[in-house]
Amino acid sequence: xxxxxxxxxxxxxxxxxSHVGYAGNExxxxxxxxxxxxxxxxxxxxxxxxxxxxxxRATMMTGRMPALHGVRHNGxxxxxxxxxxxxxxxxxxxxxxxxxxxxxxxxxxEKPGYDRENFPQDFAxxxxxxSEARKSQHNESNYTNELQSLxxxxxxxxxxxxxxxxxxxxxxxxxxxxxxxxxxxxxxTHFPDQAAQRGPKAALCSGDTGAPQTYKPALPEEAYPTRYxxxxxxxxxxNWKNNQMQAPFFLQxxxxxxxxxxxxxxxxxxxxxxxxxxxxxxxxxxxxxxxxPLSHIYEQYLAGKPQTRGTSPFxxxxxxxxxxxxxxxxxxxxxxxxxxAIVSCLKRLDLMDDTVIIFTSDHGDWMGAHGLFLKGPxxxxxxxxxxxxxxxxSETFNRGCIKPLAxxxxxxxxxxxxxxxxxxxxxxxRDLLSHLQGCEQTDPSSVFIEQxxxxxxxxFDRIFRTWSLVTPHWRLSIWEGCEWGELYNLDDDPDELIxxxxxxxxxxxxxxxxxxxxHKAQGLTxxxxxxxxxx
Numbered sequence: 001x002x003x004x005x006x007x008x009x010x011x012x013x014x015x016x017x018s019h020v021g022y023a024g025n026e027x028x029x030x031x032x033x034x035x036x037x038x039x040x041x042x043x044x045x046x047x048x049x050x051x052x053x054x055x056x057r058a059t060m061m062t063g064r065m066p067a068l069h070g071v072r073h074n075g076x077x078x079x080x081x082x083x084x085x086x087x088x089x090x091x092x093x094x095x096x097x098x099x100x101x102x103x104x105x106x107x108x109x110e111k112p113g114y115d116r117e118n119f120p121q122d123f124a125x126x127x128x129x130x131s132e133a134r135k136s137q138h139n140e141s142n143y144t145n146e147l148q149s150l151x152x153x154x155x156x157x158x159x160x161x162x163x164x165x166x167x168x169x170x171x172x173x174x175x176x177x178x179x180x181x182x183x184x185x186x187x188x189t190h191f192p193d194q195a196a197q198r199g200p201k202a203a204l205c206s207g208d209t210g211a212p213q214t215y216k217p218a219l220p221e222e223a224y225p226t227r228y229x230x231x232x233x234x235x236x237x238x239n240w241k242n243n244q245m246q247a248p249f250f251l252q253x254x255x256x257x258x259x260x261x262x263x264x265x266x267x268x269x270x271x272x273x274x275x276x277x278x279x280x281x282x283x284x285x286x287x288x289x290x291x292x293p294l295s296h297i298y299e300q301y302l303a304g305k306p307q308t309r310g311t312s313p314f315x316x317x318x319x320x321x322x323x324x325x326x327x328x329x330x331x332x333x334x335x336x337x338x339x340x341a342i343v344s345c346l347k348r349l350d351l352m353d354d355t356v357i358i359f360t361s362d363h364g365d366w367m368g369a370h371g372l373f374l375k376g377p378x379x380x381x382x383x384x385x386x387x388x389x390x391x392x393x394s395e396t397f398n399r400g401c402i403k404p405l406a407x408x409x410x411x412x413x414x415x416x417x418x419x420x421x422x423x424x425x426x427x428x429x430r431d432l433l434s435h436l437q438g439c440e441q442t443d444p445s446s447v448f449i450e451q452x453x454x455x456x457x458x459x460f461d462r463i464f465r466t467w468s469l470v471t472p473h474w475r476l477s478i479w480e481g482c483e484w485g486e487l488y489n490l491d492d493d494p495d496e497l498i499x500x501x502x503x504x505x506x507x508x509x510x511x512x513x514x515x516x517x518x519h520k521a522q523g524l525t526x527x528x529x530x531x532x533x534x535x
Contacts, residue, residue, distance in 0.1 A: 004094075004419045005393060006355040008346070009252040011060075012335055013053065013101060013175070013259040014375070016364035017046070017385040019332055027276060028329040032340035033389070036357055040391030041399045041436050047407040047447045047470055051363040051375055051383045053103050054078075055451075056408055060362070061086065061104065061164060063412030063427035065450060065524050072452040075112060077105040077143040078164065081136060083424045085412035086165030086250060092421055095247045097168040097236050100229040100254035103362075104164055105146040107173050113455035114463050146173045148180040155185060166252070170232045172225055175256045176263040177217035179225040191223040200261070207327070209274075211320035212373075213261040214327055221266035221334070225256055230338035234345045241349045248354075250415075253342065257331040260365075260374060264330030272329045274322035280369045280382065282495040283321060290499040291479075291486060293378060294370065296459035312457065313366070313376045321368045328367065352393065356418060359389040360411075369495075376458065377451050377466040379477050379486075380496055384449055384468070390436055392418075397436040404443040405472065406432055426528025446471045448520045469517040476513040487513070 017023060021030045022037040023044075049059040050066050058064075058071040061084040071078050090096045119125075129135060144150055145159040151173065163169050171181035177198045188195045200206070203215035221227060233253045240249050257264075264271070288298040300306055301315040316324060339359075346352050366372035369382045376383075388406070392398055397418075409429035416423050417431040434441050449468040456462050465480040475496065477486035487510050488496040500506045 004092075004248050006248045006351065007089075007250040007415060007419075008342070008355055008357045009250070009254075009415075010339060010342075010357065010359040011101070011252065011254040012332075012359075012361040013254075013256050014363060014365045015258055015332065015361035015387065016367050016382040017387055018382070019258075019328070019367070020387050023387065027272065027278065029333050030336040032336045032343060033359060033387075036339075036343070036359055036391040037389045039398060040357070040389055041397065041402050042390075043388040043402050043406050043432075043435075045403060045405050045472070046360070046386055046388035047384050047405065047449060048363045048386060049408045050449060050451050051379065052451065052454075053362055056362050057103050058082075059408050060411050063409065063423060063429050065409065065428060065448070066452070067450060067524070068426070068428075068526050071104075073454040075106055075110075075454060079136065080142060082164070083426075084165045085416050085423070085427070086252075087162075088165075088416060088421055088424060089250045089419060090162065090165045090167065092419065093247045094419070095168075095240065095245055095249045096162070096166045097170075097249065097251045098163065098166040098254065099170045099232045099236060099251070100172045100225075101256045102146060102163070102169070102171060102254065103173075105143045107146055107148050109147050109149055146171065146181070148173050151180040151182075151184050155188070168236065170229075170236075172229065172254075172256055175259045176261040177219045177224065177265070178261075179256055183225055183228050186228055187223060191219075194219050194223050203263075207320075207323045209317070209319040209323045211262070211316060211323045211327075212314055214324055215261065215263060216269045217263045217265050219265050221268070224265045224334070226331075226334050226338055229253060229255055230341050233338075233342050237342075237345050237349060237351065241351065248419075255335050255338070257335060258328045258365075262324055262327035262331065264327055264334060268330035268334045269327070270330075271333060272326040274319065274326045277322040277325045277329075279318070279321055279325070280367070280495065282370045282380075282497055283318070283368045285370060285495075285497050287497075288370070290370075291378065291484065292482075293376075293458035293460075293479075294372075297372070311374055313372050313374050313378070315371045316368070316373055321371070321373070324373060325367060328365075354393055356393065356415075357389070357391040358411075358415075359387060359391075360408075361386040377453060377464075377479070379449060379451075379466065379468045379475065381475075381490075381494070384470070390414075390432075392436070397433065399436060399438050402435050404435060405447050405470070406430075406435065406444070407447045409447075424528075425530050426526060428524060443472075446516060446520055448517070448524060467517060467521070469513055469520060471513070471516075474509065474513055476510070476517060478514070478517065485510075 022034040055066040173181040197218040207214040364383045414432040468477040487500040
């Protein structure tokens with residue numbers, strides 16, 4: 001390999017760290033993903049900046065925490081003037097492409113989860129162009145690129161390019177069998193009879209246990225979004241090779257699965273037997289008073305009023321939990337098959353010796369931990385910890401299992417460093433190449449995770465924030481405005497069953513970690529813009 005490498009960036013949606021074979025899962029079949037880990041490096045303790053799609057994806061792209069890039073929660077698009085690491089690759093001559101899910105802008109166009117602040121009627125509002133803290137926020141017409149309603153109502157709808165640095169985009173918006181975007185037009189063209197046969201009402205069957213959001217889609221495997229993304233990724237690679245492009249490429253291949261609804265198609269639907277599924281140990285924990293939010297979710301469940309639609313956290317019975325995970329494994333194995341086809345294409349085109357392959361997920365899912373499914377501000381390990389693989393054409397960077405803490409915030413600087421490019425001022429995180437090279441260095445003492453609730457829920461009557469600090473030995477979480485919090489000893493209690501927050505024996509460690517969290521937050525304040533002078 002000479003010059004700067006190509007990059008293939010594989011991203012799944014809502015896949016927890018343990019749902020891959022290389023991490024010790026003996027049930028889910030991921031031989032192709034495992035092969036990348038075996039050939040390259042994989043991080044055992046890789047954490048998200050925020051366990052929600054849009055905030056963490058914006059951090060992936062910008063190398064900045066949500067408090068800085070502004071995407072506090074879903075529903076807030078990433079500002080057009082944000083500098084992404086893909087912008088910098090493109091400016092350096094890379095050909096950039098995105099196939100699949102972006103989610104840097106809104107999907108749904110629904111009313112926000114909370115209202116604006118109320119003022120007396122005789123207070124005149126500011127002009128619209130001065131209504132936000134920055135004048136560039138928000139001309140809503142600039143942020144309609146991913147709205148599903150527009151893609152479905154207008155067959156000719158398309159998007160503004162370049163898109164956050166991507167020259168070529170084949171977009172997927174949504175999840176399961178109800179994906180829209182460019183996929184919608186492709187489906188109508190190639191599978192016109194199936195295009196209208198989507199969603200739970202058209203399902204071939206649902207699960208045997210009544211598991212929420214679980215059904216077998218009418219779409220055949222060859223028409224499902226995962227297969228579309230596989231084929232479009234291969235088409236990009238073939239086009240790049242056939243046109244003998246001199247510029248290296250950065251291609252992001254982003255799957256909407258294994259996110260809910262749990263809808264593996266065809267043979268993937270019953271590929272795994274629910275009775276074979278091993279549930280997390282914490283699923284069987286009979287105490288649910290670790291935090292008021294967890295107690296609230298269980299109170300709703302026991303009262304027969306669970307919130308099982310949309311993205312709200314829900315509790316599942318043991319049969320339902322086994323079935324949901326079995327269907328999730330089917331989705332993951334379908335993705336693994338797509339990864340295998342894409343890697344085979346790289347080999348056929350003689351590109352493996354020139355291409356860095358990265359694999360990760362935008363965040364996890366509780367997947368039965370403490371009985372929970374989906375996501376929210378309860379920062380258990382299944383939610384905040386995700387897979388991360390780096391397979392490099394240079395053996396220098398392939399080290400097997402890497403144990404020090406790392407996370408989403410480090411991605412931008414690491415890709416740029418591998419391309420021999422400087423980051424933009426204000427990009428945070430660390431360049432992980434020294435870890436990948438096995439160089440001795442001071443390991444990070446902690447990672448910082450932030451989350452702002454999109455709704456008033458989980459027993460709260462207001463929007464709230466949760467901050468977490470994860471160290472190699474502890475997880476501390478602080479909930480805005482609350483006297484209680486969370487403290488778990490990850491060495492003695494990896495399943496996070498015993499909240500030590502209020503135990504006197506742990507007052508010193510709690511105080512130490514609270515101070516460390518404050519220092520971490522201070523260190524993540526903005527360094528952009530750079531000063532114009534020293535006055």
